[in-house]
Amino acid sequence: MSRSMKSLRVAWYKKPILQDAFVTDIQTGAMITAVFSMVVSLFTIATAILDIYCLGMTKPGVTHYGYYIMSFQFVYVGNGNVRNTLIVFALFSAIAAVALFVTSCILLKALRKEIEKDMVPWLYASGIFFAWRTIAIIFASVVNDMIFGYHISMCLFWIAFIVFGALGWVIVYSLYLELSDLTKLEDLAHLRMGTMSSLNMTQSIAGSRPTTPHNTVSTAQIV
Template sequence: MSTSLTGSKQRSWLQRRPLLRDAYFTDLQKGSYFAFIYSIVECVFMICLVVFDIYCLAEAQPGTTNHRYFGISFLFVYSGNAHVRNLLIFCSVISFFLAVYLLVSSIILMNALKKEHEQKFLPWLIAAFLFTVWRIIAIIFRSIANDIYYSYHQAILVIWILLIGTNVFFWLVVYSNYQELADITRLEDMAKLKMGTMSSLNASRSLSHHSINSVKNTQSNSLTPRGSSSTASV
């Protein structure tokens, strides 16, 4: 008994099921709902940011200078390599499609949470994982390609560091909820299988007793002589 307790205490959190016992500020179910809301907000923010970045890069063609005013004065000047600029546009396009993918999977996650159908958590888990990994790669590349001297790029870098950390946390919350529901489903399936096996065994036993009784009745009838119920003649 002490050995099993020691083994469970020494088990790392990566080997636990679920990985997280709760979402620290609430349980896993409610934490998954918060993850859904957070994903929706992040996707909308990402789509708006991508549209703005692509617009800025389209205006800032190498060798040109353009001015715009949207409450704040913008000076569109790009002094870098044209191929790097194209890569920045490519990063924005990929981010747009991943944001749309995450948005759709978030809607699927909402329905899955209502019905507690853990298998439908998988699209969101895959989308959130791909989106987070891509944002790590994209923000590193953008921070190198763009000049961090400007406050806009500094703010974007800080924002995405915070968002990526939050993405990892909520991914662990939803994945832990998925593990918990999967374990419950497995136990329910085992219980149903056991009940089905017991009922089939009981049915086979009752059938066997019925068969034995039928055989006994048949044998007793065959041993009884025909016409044994004769009447006495005078």
């Protein structure tokens, strides 16, 4: 086996995990994943701001005057360390959501132009984001009272978001590996074409010189 063919052998962990996105092709599935990530990031920013606001309004020992636009009975008011942890989860979730939104925009552009290198930031951002949100929603579901509709709905929403997010990550990663393999094949084809053209040029130059069977310049008189 030639050295160039050996270099094209792909390890099992670098092979595309999926060949299609179940109900559609893998490229369309990646586009849907990018849009889904943008929606989830905006939803996360909105709910994180709401959580920080509610936890701030219900801080023990703080007096508020005026009318409330909503009931705060569902908000956690127990241990201060737990409350601060909920605020940290909400704050970093908002920051991660901003990063996810930006990388999702980059991903859309990369998918249109089929530039696999521009998919890498989204793969890192989405992996960290959904892993962080998995820890956050587990913690929130444990410490909050799950008798309130808000906490129940957030738990169900995030279970669905995390499942679809993990599936979308696999789809985009599979497309990334597929495009990377195509790029390697194109680079090899260009290398071979360049090598063949160089050899042909060398042969044409050598063939234009009058030589004897002993590869010496012919000195025969031209009539």
